[in-house]
Amino acid sequence: MTLLGEEGVFAKPLAGSQSLGPMLNLRIAQPDRLVDITSISELNSVSDNRDFVDIGACVTHADVEDGRIVDASMGLLAFVARKIAYRAVRNRGTIGGSLAHSDPAADWVSALPLLGAKALVVSPKGERVLPVKSLMVSSFVTALERDEIIRAVRVPKASPSARWGFTKFNRKAGEFAHAIAGVFHDPETADFRVVIGAIETAPIVVEDASFLFGGRFDSDMHERLDDNAVLMLLKEKNVDDVYVQQLAITALRRAAKQAGMK
Numbered sequence: 001m002t003l004l005g006e007e008g009v010f011a012k013p014l015a016g017s018q019s020l021g022p023m024l025n026l027r028i029a030q031p032d033r034l035v036d037i038t039s040i041s042e043l044n045s046v047s048d049n050r051d052f053v054d055i056g057a058c059v060t061h062a063d064v065e066d067g068r069i070v071d072a073s074m075g076l077l078a079f080v081a082r083k084i085a086y087r088a089v090r091n092r093g094t095i096g097g098s099l100a101h102s103d104p105a106a107d108w109v110s111a112l113p114l115l116g117a118k119a120l121v122v123s124p125k126g127e128r129v130l131p132v133k134s135l136m137v138s139s140f141v142t143a144l145e146r147d148e149i150i151r152a153v154r155v156p157k158a159s160p161s162a163r164w165g166f167t168k169f170n171r172k173a174g175e176f177a178h179a180i181a182g183v184f185h186d187p188e189t190a191d192f193r194v195v196i197g198a199i200e201t202a203p204i205v206v207e208d209a210s211f212l213f214g215g216r217f218d219s220d221m222h223e224r225l226d227d228n229a230v231l232m233l234l235k236e237k238n239v240d241d242v243y244v245q246q247l248a249i250t251a252l253r254r255a256a257k258q259a260g261m262k
């Protein structure tokens, strides 16, 4: 923390280097100092609590894909991890690095708000907790202060009756998404959330999404999806391109179908 917070030094934490590495290569990022955080054991640990699981920021996508962490999400996290890039990227890329990088087309910036996850953020001043949906402010911009790092992500435990769907459109494996949509419903907690991502800014997170589906969650809800209501949400975020709008609506309809069929 001291190395990162030193006055007058532009320091960056280095995790899997899957995004920062290319940015350094291209001189898009020119920090004075890189601080490798991957050997900090706390950032690699996972703690299983009664109502939530804390996933250390340096846990890799491959760790999630391979089930090396406790699953709080009834399979959603592993499903998402499996579709991130290629295995070589997943072996090194980390959940915290992905959130801190805040590429709008990345997977965790959409999937974790869908689950109502929180980011545990530390600095020499102490720790604060903020919803992942508030961590990403806009494209590649976060609410992190200069001396703050993400310590872990807190994922609430979904009940066994929770249902989800997650759709991502990309032309081939390893490409970033052109559209992302997710639906999550847990009857035990009354969560009914929708996320629409890959929209060139922070994803749209709808906390009570029942109005998009005629007021209820069931196996036919994808047929009731209110396209106009989704369009309004997209326009509020300045998504005016008709092609992008239709991709988002189609992705959401497919995610709803997947969730309803489980």
Ligand SMILES: Cc1cc2nc3c(=O)[nH]c(=O)nc-3n(C[C@H](O)[C@H](O)[C@H](O)COP(=O)(O)OP(=O)(O)OC[C@H]3O[C@@H](n4cnc5c(N)ncnc54)[C@H](O)[C@@H]3O)c2cc1C
Pocket (backbone or CB within 6 Å): 012, 013, 014, 015, 016, 017, 018, 019, 020, 021, 037, 057, 058, 061, 083, 084, 085, 086, 089, 092, 093, 094, 095, 096, 097, 098, 100, 101, 105, 106, 107, 108, 144, 148, 149, 150, 151, 174, 175, 176, 177
């Ligand atoms: C070819 C390729 C394809 C990809 N495809 C996808 C894809 O389909 N979907 C997807 O979601 N991602 C994709 N990625 C991104 C990849 O999955 C990584 O998640 C991402 O690069 C960032 O994670 P990282 O650990 O490598 O972070 P790094 O590259 O090390 O760091 C990224 C940024 O986050 C900061 N940072 C890192 N850790 C922390 C922390 N704990 N706290 C605060 N700041 C931190 C760094 O300072 C830097 O600014 C792809 C990457 C590549 C190279």
